[in-house]
Amino acid sequence: xxxxxxxxxxxxxxxxxxxxxxxxxxxxxxxGDYNIEAARALVKELDDERVDAVKIDVNKVDKLRSIxxxxxxxxxxxxxxxxxxxxxxxxxxxxxGVDVATEEDQFEFDRLAxxxxxxxxxxxxxxxxxxxxxxxxxxxxxxxVDTIEIFWAAFRCTAPSPGxxxxxxxxxxxxxxxxxxxxxxxxKTVPPFYGAKEVDFFPLIGRRLTVCVPHSExxxxxxxxGKHVKKVYVRGTWPDETMDLLKTxxxxxxxxxxxxxxxxxxxxxxxxxxxxxxxxxxxxxxxxWGYGLVVHATGLKDGAGAKSIVWNEHPPxxxxxxxxxxxxxxxxxxxxxxxxxxxxxxxxxxxxxxxAAFDPDVFFSELEKxxxxxxxxxxxx
Numbered sequence: 367x368x369x370x371x372x373x374x375x376x377x378x379x380x381x382x383x384x385x386x387x388x389x390x391x392x393x394x395x396x397x398g399d400y401n402i403e404a405a406r407a408l409v410k411e412l413d414d415e416r417v418d419a420v421k422i423d424v425n426k427v428d429k430l431r432s433i434x435x436x437x438x439x440x441x442x443x444x445x446x447x448x449x450x451x452x453x454x455x456x457x458x459x460x461x462x463g464v465d466v467a468t469e470e471d472q473f474e475f476d477r478l479a480x481x482x483x484x485x486x487x488x489x490x491x492x493x494x495x496x497x498x499x500x501x502x503x504x505x506x507x508x509x510x511v512d513t514i515e516i517f518w519a520a521f522r523c524t525a526p527s528p529g530x531x532x533x534x535x536x537x538x539x540x541x542x543x544x545x546x547x548x549x550x551x552x553x554k555t556v557p558p559f560y561g562a563k564e565v566d567f568f569p570l571i572g573r574r575l576t577v578c579v580p581h582s583e584x585x586x587x588x589x590x591x592g593k594h595v596k597k598v599y600v601r602g603t604w605p606d607e608t609m610d611l612l613k614t615x616x617x618x619x620x621x622x623x624x625x626x627x628x629x630x631x632x633x634x635x636x637x638x639x640x641x642x643x644x645x646x647x648x649x650x651x652x653x654x655w656g657y658g659l660v661v662h663a664t665g666l667k668d669g670a671g672a673k674s675i676v677w678n679e680h681p682p683x684x685x686x687x688x689x690x691x692x693x694x695x696x697x698x699x700x701x702x703x704x705x706x707x708x709x710x711x712x713x714x715x716x717x718x719x720x721x722a723a724f725d726p727d728v729f730f731s732e733l734e735k736x737x738x739x740x741x742x743x744x745x746x747x
Contacts, residue, residue: 367708368394370437370461372422372444372452375404377527378466378491379443381690381697385736386441387412390705398422398433424448427455435459441704442466443697445529453486453717464490464703466696468582468719476717483715487723490703491696492657493518493602494582498720499729500676500740501583504663505593506726507674507744511665513597516583517565517576519658522692524608525649531640534604537579538612539621545580548588548598558616563601567658568679574658576601586719605652615639655683657695664747671747679739686737695738702732 371386373379374397387395397419399405405419424430424444434440434455439462442452446467453472456463457479465472468489479486489495497516505511525531536542538558546553547561561578581600588595603609615621620639625632643649659678666672683691703724706712712723730740 367392367439368396368437369439369441369704369708370396370398370434371441372398372424374419374441374443375399375401375408376443377530377693378696378700379441380408381693382441382443382466382700383408383697384412385694385698385701386704387414387417389701390708392416392439392708394418396420396437400424424451427451431455431459434461437461439463439704439708441700443700446533449488453488456486457482457484457717460484462486462707464488464700464707466491466495466700468494468586470582470585473717473719479717480715485707485712485715485723486717487703487707487712487720488717489582489586490700490720492520492699493600493659494586495699495703495720496678496695496729496733496738496740497600497659497661498583498586499724499726500659500661500678501587501663502591502721503726503730503740503742504661504674504676505591505595507676507742508663508665508667508672511593511595511663513662513664514587514591514595514599515563515662516581516598516600517563517567517658517660517662518600518602519567519571519574519576519604519656520602520692521571521605521652521654521656521658522689523650523652524604524611525643525646526689528640528644531643531649534608535612535615535636535640537602538616540616541621542580545578546584547578548584548595550596553584559613561599561601565601565660565662567660568677570654570656570680570682571658574603576603582719587721590719590722592722605654607648607652655689655692656680657692659695667744667746672744673747674742674744676740676742679741681737694736698733698736698738699729702729705732
């Protein structure tokens with residue numbers, strides 16, 4: 367079994383790579399990344415004869431295709447703008463795999479994947495990913511489900527990488543059509559900072575105010591959960607300094623990105639913001655590194671109104687690698703998801719979201735072995 371890990375030395379990819387090398391039964395594992403020096407350094411760190419590295423330029427599609435065809439499986443930890451391309455190539459070449467992010471268009475390859483006999487699961491990180499399975503767990507703790515609410519608190523610095531900075535700012539773009547809620551059979555676009563709601567995360571994160579964000583769970587849960595759900599909401603938050611920045615950018619119209627003249631040079635404000643933050647030391651650090659996840663499902667159990675609550679917990683940063691405490695929550699599920707596919711712990715060929723592909727309890731058991739605990743309870747209302 368030969369596995370290619372794309373983006374294998376990125377902040378997320380490196381955690382997926384470390385866990386996969388440590389726990390998988392793959393015969394050959396190749397770290398594919400544009401930064402070949404960092405990839406080779408990781409190969410040396412891992413000190414495993416199964417592991418090697420190859421330089422990948424995703425923009426050179428023919429070369430990428432020629433590399434991918436030599437593998438049986440692919441783990442995609444690249445920025446989400448490459449989701450569609452990697453899914454397309456993987457399915458066409460007959461590779462099963464997982465992707466850390468999700469685009470709705472990826473599911474159009476479901477029929478071809480079935481014909482090719484491969485399994486591809488997009489969105490196998492913390493959220494989407496673990497939250498999809500937490501939602502499935504929450505739903506099946508009840509007899510009937512009316513509403514599912516997903517909450518996340520992504521506690522990392524504002525600009526850990528170009529891709530993650532882009533995601534942070536993109537999620538609050540006032541013109542973003544993908545920021546939706548699901549209510550009574552319809553997906554409705556909502557403005558940034560809509561639907562504010564406080565929720566209690568595990569103690570490292572505490573009680574936080576969350577707002578509606580564009581996430582794939584809102585799309586996939588109503589379609590794939592297996593229970594009739596009337597409402598789905600995904601709310602999230604970043605650390606206070608990041609949320610304050612986003613409010614400022616919105617208030618002063620930075621998202622319009624209309625050029626302004628500075629000393630005779632026209633500059634787009636948002637282009638400046640990106641460059642500034644990526645080179646600013648304060649944007650590279652934050653007080654707490656971690657990932658809080660909570661899911662509420664409301665409905666009926668034993669004929670009475672009830673709410674199921676599912677939440678995560680992980681070791682504090684000083685025990686779990688500092689800033690790595692955030693990225694482990696994303697990379698580890700990616701590794702587990704790939705191993706589930708390799709071990710045949712999936713329903714069959716096709717392109718599925720996590721809630722349709724994996725058994726929550728079995729997945730949570732693997733997370734717990736690595737320090738991520740998932741708790742649940744039911745409260746009658």
